[in-house]
Amino acid sequence: GAGVSQTPSNKVTEKGKYVELRCDPISGHTALYWYRQSLGQGPEFLIYFQGTGAADDSGLPNDRFFAVRPEGSVSTLKIQRTERGDSAVYLCASSLTRGNNEQFFGPGTRLTVL
Amino acid sequence: AQTVTQSQPEMSVQEAETVTLSCTYDTSESDYYLFWYKQPPSRQMILVIRQEAYKQQNATENRFSVNFQKAAKSFSLKISDSQLGDAAMYFCAYRSETSGTYKYIFGTGTRLKVLA
Numbered sequence: 001g002a003g004v005s006q007t008p009s010n011k012v013t014e015k016g017k018y019v020e021l022r023c024d025p026i027s028g029h030t031a032l033y034w035y036r037q038s039l040g041q042g043p044e045f046l047i048y049f050q051g052t053g054a055a056d057d058s059g060l061p062n063d064r065f066f067a068v069r070p071e072g073s074v075s076t077l078k079i080q081r082t083e084r085g086d087s088a089v090y091l092c093a094s095s096l097t098r099g100n101n102e103q104f105f106g107p108g109t110r111l112t113v114l
Numbered sequence: 115a116q117t118v119t120q121s122q123p124e125m126s127v128q129e130a131e132t133v134t135l136s137c138t139y140d141t142s143e144s145d146y147y148l149f150w151y152k153q154p155p156s157r158q159m160i161l162v163i164r165q166e167a168y169k170q171q172n173a174t175e176n177r178f179s180v181n182f183q184k185a186a187k188s189f190s191l192k193i194s195d196s197q198l199g200d201a202a203m204y205f206c207a208y209r210s211e212t213s214g215t216y217k218y219i220f221g222t223g224t225r226l227k228v229l230a
Contacts, residue, residue: 033217042118042205042220043159056215089157095216103218105151105159 002026003107006022006092012112013082021077021109025094034067037089049075057072071096107112116141118208120221127196128229134181135191135224137206145211148182148189153182153203162204165189175214193226201228 005024013019025032030051035043045059049069057067064082069075079086089110093103117140125204127133139148140146150162165173165182183188193200203225207218 031216037220040222042120042207042222043218045215045217045219048215048217054219091157091159093159096128102161102164103216108157110157 002092004089004092004104006090006106006109008109009107010110010112012114014114015024015084016083017082017113019079019082019111021079021090021111023075023077023092023094023106025073025075025092028089028096029071029094030072030097031095031101031103032069033093033095034075034077035091035093037083037108039088043091046077079111082111087111087113116143116146116208116210116219117220118206118221119222120206122224123222124225124227126227126229127193129196129198131196132192133196133226135193135204135226137189137191137208137221139187139208141187141188141208141210141225143210143212147209147211148180149207149209150180150189150191151188151205151207151220152200153205153223155202157220159205165192189195196228198228198230 032049034046037043048056052072064080066078089108090105091108093099095103146167149164151162163175177194203223206221
């Protein structure tokens with residue numbers, strides 16, 4: 001089927017606002033990852049879901065960041081009280097299961113906080 | 115903690131020539147995978163090649179091959195017969211097979227320019 005999709009492609013918001021970024025993984029993929037890519041850097045791990053549960057959220061920078069995956073498919077990354085330093089490309093990836101499986105990446109959402 | 119280092123921010127290669135991108139990593143683990151991903155301006159990360167740490171034979175995918183030196187913790191990517199479409203950011207990545215998360219740890223990337 002289709003690859004990983006992410007919406008919106010670009011999001012511009014003002015400092016202090018709340019944003020939601022959506023990820024649609026490949027159908028049937030149980031593992032889902034969020035990464036953040038700041039300008040000039042490689043992607044950095046944020047959170048990993050296996051099914052509906054967040055199995056590892058050690059990469060979330062602070063409690064303003066939260067992610068859900070209520071039905072084990074679509075995931076939403078939520079950022080409260082956005083700061084200029086949150087500006088980055090947020091990448092989502094999914095894999096068939098965890099472990100020895102390739103992660104397929106979406107095109108990312110570019111978040112700009114003014 | 116594991117780290118991945120790419121010391122070449124930018125590289126250039128003439129079309130049809132060969133170029134090698136460098137990557138070193140640090141880990142105390144013995145079971146892991148290494149990857150090279152390509153990221154064009156579209157932002158989509160595309161898998162180029164991967165290497166399992168327990169395999170001594172270097173991975174090859176068409177024009178792409180790696181030089182995996184486990185003792186030296188080095189994992190370079192060689193692109194032969196470079197094409198204009200190879201121009202992109204290239205990221206080296208490490209994935210632990212023992213952490214239970216299988217998250218990737220990426221380097222800072224190398225921008226490859228291909229000159230016509």
